[in-house]
Amino acid sequence: MNSTPDDNGDESLYPIAVLIDELKNEDVALRLNSVKRLSTIALALGEERTRKELIPFLNDSSEDEDEVLLAMAEELGRFVPYVGGPNHAHELLVPLESLCCTEETVVRDKAVESMSKVGQDLPESSVAESFIPLVKRLATGEWFTSRVSACGLFASAYRRAGSTQRADLRAMYRDLCADDTPMVRRSAASNLGKFAEVVEPEMINKELIPQFQNLTVDEQDSVRLLTVDGCGPLARLLPKDDAVRSILPIVQNFSQDKSWRVRYNVAQQLCQMCDALGPEVSRRELVPAFVRLLRDSEAEVRVAAAGKVSVFCKQLANDQVMQAVLPCVKELSSDSSQYVRAALAAVVMELAPVLGKAATIDSLLPVFLSLLKDEFPDVRLNIISKLDQVNQVIGIDLLAQSLLPAIEELAEDKHWRVRLAIIEYIxxxxxxxxxxxxxxxxxxxxxxxxxxxxxxxxxxxxxxxxxxxxxxxxxxxxxxxxxxxxxxxxxxxxxxxxxxxxxxxxxxxxxSHDVLCATMLPVVVSCSKDKVPNIKFNVAKMLEKLVPLVDASVVERTIKPCLLELHEDADVDVRFFAHQALSSCDAVTAA
Known part of the structure; x- marks a missing residue:
């Protein structure tokens, strides 16, 4: 957009005037482009005018299309150097606070992310005077949107707060966990693990675990769903005995939750919980929960659990895998859902190193063969991509004897992606x-x-x-x-x-050079007589590639005459590529 200095001839007002014009334009794309250039505009204005003019203007521009506000929230997270460094970074909190209260979730999330970045750069005095009061305002705001955003800022604020302020922040977080609005409780549940990482260890058991336990029995399944994500982080932060006492019963209950979405998330997170609780507890307490998930009534839950079979089994003893998990694997290989079978096929080969040669031959090979013949192409693709896992265990002879007929059949599969996967494995x-x-x-x-x-x-x-x-x-x-x-x-x-x-x-x-010159090159030259121009210009391109591979005498005697003939072809593309190839020939000859 072309602009000129203002009527008084003051060129110093030029950048902000352009920005105002563009942000008032009806074209969303123009406003978005203007926001993405904020750093350039700030450089032109200088630090003082950025603080006094640009930041207040942006604060007044918080009513716009979501994509414009999203770009603004992202830009402000990188704006500390443009307002004069950390000592003036608190100036950015004002427009970011407005963005944290918008209705659109992605805008609020980006504003929270940017505010956390700015909060890290603030000096101690600004943290106490500006950042923590801002978090408290958001946490006690009238609209739920501000309280949702506040949950994501507690970890940043708590890390730099004093002891008195920390007590206040913990009390506020407790209130947010019990908020009347489900959206706020969801945000509190999803950020609880991150908050726990900065809270003093003695306070986790005393204050956070009771809040966590309340969230796990929330009437809203969307809250319980997000609470699942906190099980692993909290278990890692607690002493092992406390984790087993506090977190393990919750995980076991979640695996039988009435909402399939909660059970789905448990299936996704169970291996992380195993890492946090340790192999002994996992073998003793979590195998029944995993088996329940593998046999869940909802296909989506079985998909999630089937995709974790190999990782989970690495935590178990061999006999547990054989007795508890393998029967489920055999059932899933003929599951009514193609997506369950595909998820299993992607990981089942990785069980071979866990089970060893004998068990793989006896128990897994029939499953492999069944999945290789599955009618759904993604199932066959997933099996093919992991064949090397089995080969390392049972050896190529037995693999070829058992699976090669199926591989030969898949080589001519009607789905081209299956054929492509076979080629890449060849x-x-x-x-x-x-x-x-x-x-x-x-x-x-x-x-x-x-x-x-x-x-x-x-x-x-x-x-x-x-x-x-x-x-x-x-x-x-x-x-x-x-x-x-x-x-x-x-x-x-x-x-x-x-x-x-x-x-x-x-x-x-x-x-070898002899085979190239005596056998292959004459065939390529003969193709230069083809009636199809595409063939002829491909011959020219190929001859150009062959020039560095043969002697100069072959270039002069065989390649160059062919290219000269193509250079006179009626087709413009043939002449073009022949000219390029001749240039390569001349370079070789000159060298």
């Missing part, structure tokens, strides 16, 4: 199977992927060939990869011919 599988076994079982399929109907599959197949050549060496590539690849160069579909050219380019750096 190099690892090849290194484990060995050249002979791989060539017999999966070699032909690698060639068929070059003619897949999906471009991503063809592209992945070309990278796959290069990795195989690197794995088994140039002689193996000469005998087993180069002939079938070159044999596809006359495919009637030009897209497949182009894929073959890309495959040749992938193999070129891996094969």
């Amino acid at each position: 190099p690892l599988l090849a290194s484990q199977l060995g050249a002979d076994f791989f060539e017999e079982k999966l070699g032909p399929q690698c060639m068929r992927w070059l003619q897949d109907s999906v471009y991503s599959i063809r592209e992945a197949a070309t990278r796959n060939l290069m990795k195989l050549a690197q794995e088994f060496g140039p002689e193996w590539a000469r005998d087993h990869l180069v002939p079938p690849v070159l044999g596809m160069v006359n495919n009637p579909h030009y897209l497949y011919r182009m894929t073959v050219l890309v495959a040749i380019a992938s193999l070129a750096p891996v094969v």
Whole structure:
């Protein structure tokens, strides 16, 4: 937006005048852009005018679209250097306090985050005179929005408060935990763990645990849901005996809560609670709760619990896994919900190292095979991505014998993402199977992927060939990869011919110089006669890549004449890429 100095010719008023004009503009995008440039405007104004003019103006601009206010809240969190440093940082608390009271949650959350940053920079005098009184005002505000925001500021305020102020803050937090408005209690519940981290250890048991226990039996399931998040942090802060006495019964009750959302959150958090309570308590007390969650009536809860199977089992003894968890795993592998099966498939392979070879063969392999044949593609994808976990335990011979038929079937799966996952696993599988076994079982399929109907599959197949050549060496590539690849160069579909050219380019750096010059290069040159311009300009691009790989004599004798001919082609793109390649040839020749 073009602006000029004011009528009196005072150029010092120019930046703030521009800002006022832009923030009054009806265009939201313009106002948003202006707010995002506040730091630049502040630099132009200087520290004193920023404090005296810009900050009061922003405080009066708190009635705007949510996206503008969100940007303002974020900018103010970085504004301490622009108002004159920590000694003047308290000036920023005024507009941030207004933003903490807005109706939109994301704006309030960002304002709380920015205010916490500013609070860390405040000198001690400003903390006592400005920051803590502000937190108290918000905590006792008439509208619930201010009280919700206050909950997120108690940890920052308490960390720097004096002993008398700390007692007041604890009392206020207790009131917020018992607030009449569920939204306030939710905020108090979600911030309780963070608040507990800065409260004196003796006060956690004395004051915070009773508040926590009240929140765990709140009539609103949304409050209980967020209270679950505090179990782990509080258990870590308490002595082990106190944690077992105070937190463990709550976790056990939560695992049977009447709200499936609460049980879902328990399933998500249970492993963190195990870490906090220790393996002995987890083995003795939490296994029944986990089994209940794995067999929950709600599919969403089973999804969350199934995704934690491997992590939870690492806390347990082998016999507990076999007796308590494996029966549930077998049930979940045929669960009616495809999302439960997918969640299980993503982690079940990781049980193999926990169980050992014998138990994996007896108990897990049937589960793997069942999930590999699942009708839902994400289930099959998740299993494929973790095959190496099983290989490390049972060995490649048994893995190939048990799973290779299923892998061969998945290599031609109707869902292209499944085929892509198999391709990406092929190099690892090849290194484990060995050249002979791989060539017999999966070699032909690698060639068929070059003619897949999906471009991503063809592209992945070309990278796959290069990795195989690197794995088994140039002689193996000469005998087993180069002939079938070159044999596809006359495919009637030009897209497949182009894929073959890309495959040749992938193999070129891996094969020997003789194979490249005597076998592969003539085929590439022959493709320059193709009727399709896309093929011809790809030939030019490929020849440019081959120039550094061959001798100068080959460039002069074979590559350059081909490019000169392409340089005279009727198609402009062919001429362009041929010209680029010829420049590369000239550079090599000159060198």
